Amino acid sequence: MQSIYAMHQSGSDNLEKQEKFLQASIENIVDLYLIMLSSLVEIRKKEMEYQVLAQQKHLATPEERNPNLRFINNPILVALDANNSLSIALENRKINNWQANDDTILMLLQIIKQSELYQKYMAKKAVTFEEERFFVADMFSELIAPNEKLYSYLEDFKLTWVDDIPVVNTQILKQLKQITHEEQSLKVPPIYKDAEDKDFAVDLFRKTVLNETELAKEFIDKTPNWDIDRIAELDTIIMKMAICEFLKFPSIPIKVTINEYLELAKEYSTPKSSIFINGILDNLVKDFQLKNRINKVGRGLM
Known part of the structure; x- marks a missing residue:
C-alpha cells in the first residue's frame, strides 16, 4: 500500500525500482x-x-x-x-x-x-x-x-x-x-515462511499497479454519490488492492481480504474510511459472486 502510494506521489512509473525498495524494506x-x-x-x-x-x-x-x-x-x-x-x-x-x-x-x-x-x-x-x-x-x-x-x-x-x-x-x-528451563536457545526466525510467502508482496504490488485502471472501474459505479476525485487516495489504493486479491489471488479467503484492508483503512486513512470501504467491498463481493467472477480454491475460502 505504501509503495503504491509512494509511486503515485512521486509520479514515477519505474516499477522495478519500487519493487526493489519494497523487497529491501521487508528484508x-x-x-x-x-x-x-x-x-x-x-x-x-x-x-x-x-x-x-x-x-x-x-x-x-x-x-x-x-x-x-x-x-x-x-x-x-x-x-x-x-x-x-x-x-x-x-x-x-x-x-x-x-x-x-x-x-x-x-x-x-x-x-x-x-x-x-x-x-x-x-x-x-x-x-x-x-x-x-x-x-x-x-x-x-x-x-x-x-x-x-x-x-x-x-x-x-x-x-x-x-x-x-x-x-x-x-x-x-x-x-x-x-523459553523454558530445558530449552533456553532462541532461533532467529526467517522473514518468510516459504517461497510463496516471499513472492506475495511483490506479486500483489505488481498486479495492482499494472491493473489500476481496470481495478478502479470495478468500484467507480458502486460510488454514485461520490466524485472519484473526492475519495481519499489511500482509500482508492486499498480498494484496488482488495479487489486484486478477490480476483487474482485464489488462495486468499474473502473474509481475510476484507478484514485486513479494513484494518489498513482504520490505521492509515480517514476516520470514516473503513465504513465506506466496507460498504463498497461488500457490494462488490456480492456482485462478483453473482457473476461467478470469484474463484477461490480450498475449503472455507468463500
Missing part, C-alpha cells in the same frame, strides 16, 4: 529484529563493565566490592549472549548499532536499574527460572520497547521501520516467553 525487518533483541545482550554487557569498574575504585563501597550478580547472571540474558543463531545473524548482517551508539544502551540500563521492576527483582532472596524469564520479558515490554528515545533513534536510522517496530517487538516478546 530490513530482520535488521530491526536483531537490533532490538541484541539490546538485551548489550545492556547486560554494560552492567558487567560497570561492576568491574566499580570494584576497582579506590574507595569502593561494600556493595561495589560485592555486587548483586542476579541481573548479569540471569539465565535468559546469559543464554542470549551465548546464542549462536543470534551471533551469526548479527555478524552476517553486519549489525553493530550498539557498539557505535552505546549511549542509548547506557540510557536504557539506567532506566532499568531505577525501575521498580528491577528493584523488586534484585531484592528477592531467591528466584525461580520462571521468575527470571518473567523479569526479562517484562523488562523488554515495559521498559525497553516503549522507550521514546529508542523509538526516535530507530525512526531516524530507518524511516520504514516505523510500522515494523510493533511487529518485531511482539515477536521478540513471544519468543522470550516461550
